[in-house]
Amino acid sequence: MGRRRQARAAGTRxxxxxxxxxxxxGERWLVGSTASILLIDSVIALFxxxxxxxxxxxxxxxxxxxWQALAPVVFVMGTTLxxxxxxxxxxxLARRLDLAWAALNVLATLPVVVLILVGLVGALMRRExxxxxxxxxxxxxxxxxxxxxxxxxxxxxxxxxxxLDEQGNKSVQ
Numbered sequence: 001m002g003r004r005r006q007a008r009a010a011g012t013r014x015x016x017x018x019x020x021x022x023x024x025x026g027e028r029w030l031v032g033s034t035a036s037i038l039l040i041d042s043v044i045a046l047f048x049x050x051x052x053x054x055x056x057x058x059x060x061x062x063x064x065x066x067w068q069a070l071a072p073v074v075f076v077m078g079t080t081l082x083x084x085x086x087x088x089x090x091x092x093l094a095r096r097l098d099l100a101w102a103a104l105n106v107l108a109t110l111p112v113v114v115l116i117l118v119g120l121v122g123a124l125m126r127r128e129x130x131x132x133x134x135x136x137x138x139x140x141x142x143x144x145x146x147x148x149x150x151x152x153x154x155x156x157x158x159x160x161x162x163x164l165d166e167q168g169n170k171s172v173q
Contacts, residue, residue, distance in 0.1 A: 026163025090168030
């Protein structure tokens with residue numbers, strides 16, 4: 001006996017049931033943008049953890065205070081998760097805060113990308129090795145792109161706004 005028939009037999013009313021694999025485009029945009037942010041911030045977290053565990057002798061600020069080095073990573077990832085969860089649940093306040101969080105992270109990451117690009121161009125102009133600058137560029141560049149993606153999904157994507165508005169209208173039992 002299928003789940004739907006079991007629910008009907010028990011007198012449970014089923015509202016808005018969609019088959020597995022059929023999701024709204026707005027939901028995919030929101031989940032995809034949040035997942036991309038968490039993926040990039042996880043890579044950054046791995047570098048911080050590696051610095052805390054392995055680089056303590058060469059970097060005294062990390063060696064003496066490992067919890068202080070990990071606290072910003074936990075704060076950034078935790079805030080991203082909580083705001084995304086609130087926005088996904090349909091909270092307009094969480095959606096606005098999530099958009100502000102994305103803008104704040106764009107503003108924090110953009111100078112890093114610009115400084116790396118200036119260093120890269122400067123190294124090329126002086127005919128020095130540009131590889132160290134090129135190695136530094138992908139992580140903050142991808143982080144900037146991921147937060148821009150989230151900002152676009154929350155602010156400009158009609159399907160995401162429609163999905164989140166629909167989520168806000170649902171009643172949870």
